[in-house]
Structures are given as C-alpha cells and as structure tokens.
Amino acid sequence: MLKSEDECKRFLRDLLTSAEIKEFANRWKVARMLHKKISYEEIEKETGMSSTTIARVQKWLINGKGGYKLMLKRIK
Numbered sequence: 001m002l003k004s005e006d007e008c009k010r011f012l013r014d015l016l017t018s019a020e021i022k023e024f025a026n027r028w029k030v031a032r033m034l035h036k037k038i039s040y041e042e043i044e045k046e047t048g049m050s051s052t053t054i055a056r057v058q059k060w061l062i063n064g065k066g067g068y069k070l071m072l073k074r075i076k
Helices: 005-015 018-035 040-047 051-063 067-074
Strands: none
Touching (some): 018 040, 018 067
C-alpha cells in the first residue's frame, strides 16, 4: 500500500510513460473544468483535448465509480 504522495508519484512514474502521465493530467484538468461548469468549447481551447475525450470524462464524472467526485471533494 502506498503511504504518501511521494510514494504514489514514484510508483506512477515507474509505471507510466511521460505521455501517459500527461494524458492523465489533462483528463484530470478536464474533470476539474467540467465540475466548474466550463463549456466543452472553452475546455477544448484551453486543453487541446477533443470533444470525444471531454465527453468521456464527463460520462465517468457522472456515472463512474466516484473517483473523480472523491478527489474533487477533497481538493476544495
């Protein structure tokens, strides 16, 4: 079990490529923007993510396992 933020960072860095880390970071940014009710158009402009990816994040934000919601609640 990972016990700290540093351990989590180190584990994910070994597990994922730089491109995968960037993709995860972008999806997390999209989730935060959707949570703030920012439009798809504005999200596309700011992140460069496609409307398909934004819609997928929106789907998981609403109907997922609650991971996004948990993190959004904790960062308030």
